[in-house]
Amino acid sequence: MQINPLKGFYILTQTGYVVCYATTEANNPNQMAQFLIDTSWDGFRVERVNIPWVPKLWLGKEELNDLHVPKEYVLGAPGKGREYLFEGLVPERISIAIMSLAQCWGSVAHAAIYANLREQFNQEILKFQGVGFLLSDLWAQTTNLSLGMLKFCQAYDEKVEKFGGDMEIPGNIQQAMVASASQLKYQSAKLSKDVCYEAGNLMGGAGLCDNTLMHDYINISRIQEIVGGSRQIQQYIMSRALRTLYKMSGI
Ligand SMILES: Cc1cc2nc3c(=O)[nH]c(=O)nc-3n(C[C@H](O)[C@H](O)[C@H](O)COP(=O)(O)OP(=O)(O)OC[C@H]3O[C@@H](n4cnc5c(N)ncnc54)[C@H](O)[C@@H]3O)c2cc1C
Structure with a gap:
């Protein structure tokens, strides 16, 4: 098969292979x-795109020109690609949501340690409501979403076990999980954006310096809403799910 032309952005790996999706008809x-x-x-070109927020991340901009793919490298024939693409979607979204929550926990932990150690006016700054109450709000939101996430992962694992693999989960259950995965990705990315920034803020100048990991947390939290499907795409998926639920209700 001949693929031409195609451009995309993917996180670079060291494997020497990429999995690619293309349509035989534009926009179909x-x-x-x-x-x-x-x-x-021949025909495959990749160059690094620098993302200033996350200088350690290698994002590749791929360009495919007249690339010939031998028959044995076609994983899914035309018509099958979309189905295969969506098979891995729930775990991928969840893994990004878990990363966002890990960033929240890391930054809350840093801020909690700082606020318990740092003293102003002869007392720990945690005891000032402006610090302690905001920090407890960030902690509560992070805890609650983590518990929701754990519950979802537990339910997902049970389904995988019950049906004998993630590819064997019936379509209607998969569909419900797609909506839940979007909800979790959407909210945890938004939470990371807020929690990492606010926790860094509670650490004053120390939250801006490179003597802790705070700058890494704040920087990576800036990209969470875009990677793995942007905020609006998650909202689109969720609103479509609401439409499906309404139709199923028979009202
Ligand atoms: C660091 C990084 C890593 C990535 N890794 C991967 C990867 O490993 N695999 C992979 O497949 N992709 C990856 N991506 C791509 C990522 O999923 C897309 O960048 C993201 O989905 C947004 O698409 P876009 O950049 O084309 O933005 P655009 O489509 O140009 O969107 C621009 C803006 O318009 C909004 N928008 C677009 N369409 C609509 C619509 N229909 N309704 C409402 N709003 C809309 C978007 O939400 C966004 O705010 C990565 C991107 C980055 C930055």
Whole structure:
């Protein structure tokens, strides 16, 4: 199969292979196919795109020009690509949501240690409501969303076990999980954006310096809403799910 032209952004890996999706007809996802591409093949070009918030991250901008994919590297024929793409969507969204929550926990932990150690006017700054109450709010939101996330993961694992694999979960259950995964990704990315910044803020100048990990947390929290499907895409998926639920209700 010949793929031409195609551009995309992916996190770079060291494997030497990428999985690529392309449609036989422009803007027709039903004609999507899935391919395995050896990055050393002619027609595959990748260059690094620097994201100033996260200088340690390597994002690749791929360009495919007249790339020939041998038959044995076609993982999903036209019409199958979309189905295969969506198979891995729930765990991918959840993994990004878990990363966002990890950032929240890391920054809340830093701020809690700082606020308990740092003294102003002869007392720990945690005891000033402006610090302690805000920190407890960040902690409560992070805890609650983490508990929701754990409950979802537990339910997902039970389904995988019950049906004998994540690909075997019936379509209607998968569909419900897609909406839940979007809800969790949407809210945890938003929470990371707020919690990391506010926790850093509670650490004053120390939250801005590079003597703790706070700057890493604040920086990475800036990209969470875009990676893995932007905020509006999650909102779109959720609003479509509301429509489906309404139709199913028969009202
Ligand atoms: C660091 C990083 C890592 C990434 N890693 C991967 C990866 O590993 N795999 C992968 O597949 N992708 C990856 N991406 C791509 C990422 O999923 C997209 O960047 C993201 O979904 C937004 O798409 P876009 O950049 O094309 O923005 P655009 O589509 O240009 O969107 C611009 C703005 O318009 C809004 N918008 C777009 N369409 C609509 C609509 N229909 N309704 C309402 N609002 C809309 C968006 O929400 C956004 O706010 C990565 C991106 C980054 C920055």
